[in-house]
């Protein structure tokens with residue numbers, strides 16, 4: 046039987062403002078446009094996995110205002126049996142997207158922080174050793190979730206985003222894959238330097254597959270002394286939101302299909318390039334057929 050894949054994570058309604066530049070402290074600027082998109086790192090990664098062709102289930106919480114997010118997951122074939130309706134309003138993100146595609150995000154967690162140990166236990170009881178669970182850091186009880194998933198023998202993919210200090214206490218031997226960007230890498234190592242991350246990984250978790258994404262500088266993979274670098278694929282940048290989520294979903298999908306690391310990094314880079322050439326979060330994630338060479 047094929048192992049199941051569960052994303053346990055956040056759903057957000059993203060309100061996206063198109064601005065000339067990210068507003069500075071004390072500055073008021075005008076937006077050329079505003080749009081509402083489906084987002085949340087959990088939802089985005091679940092959609093990326095599904096669009097990459099991996100049957101995926103999603104667990105999380107939304108409020109009464111979150112029907113469009115459930116709809117987005119369902120339309121993409123994601124199983125929402127573990128997505129609960131909470132009494133708390135759905136998570137919201139206020140996103141500024143600048144003319145150069147850079148973004149800045151403010152999160153109101155809402156229902157994402159209403160996830161309880163009971164909900165976690167109920168969802169995980171449907172999964173067993175060898176199944177894959179994909180986690181970020183926009184929901185409550187993340188450390189409990191890691192511990193429960195580990196005790197059940199699930200293969201844990203952790204994207205500790207946004208980073209906070211609690212991840213420094215996580216037993217890395219519980220993980221099957223760690224995916225970080227430069228900010229999250231610096232959270233572990235204290236430095237934004239790529240070599241510092243490679244050294245940290247070699248010292249702290251030598252046999253854990255780790256991917257560091259570097260934006261326009263591409264990505265690097267390390268495990269057991271094997272290092273692979275992947276340049277970024279050129280794109281006309283419209284909106285960088287969701288690039289990391291798309292990369293995570295496509296990289297993991299390729300590895301689950303048995304593709305080797307260089308091929309998985311390349312497909313993830315191509316998917317991320319397509320994402321940043323489109324506006325929005327989940328809506329901007331490409332379909333697998335768009336990646337065919």
Ligand code: RIB
Pocket residue numbers: 055057058059083084085086089137138150183286287289290326327
């Ligand atoms: O990674 C992008 C996502 O971060 C956005 O969709 C927003 O909701 C925040 O969670």
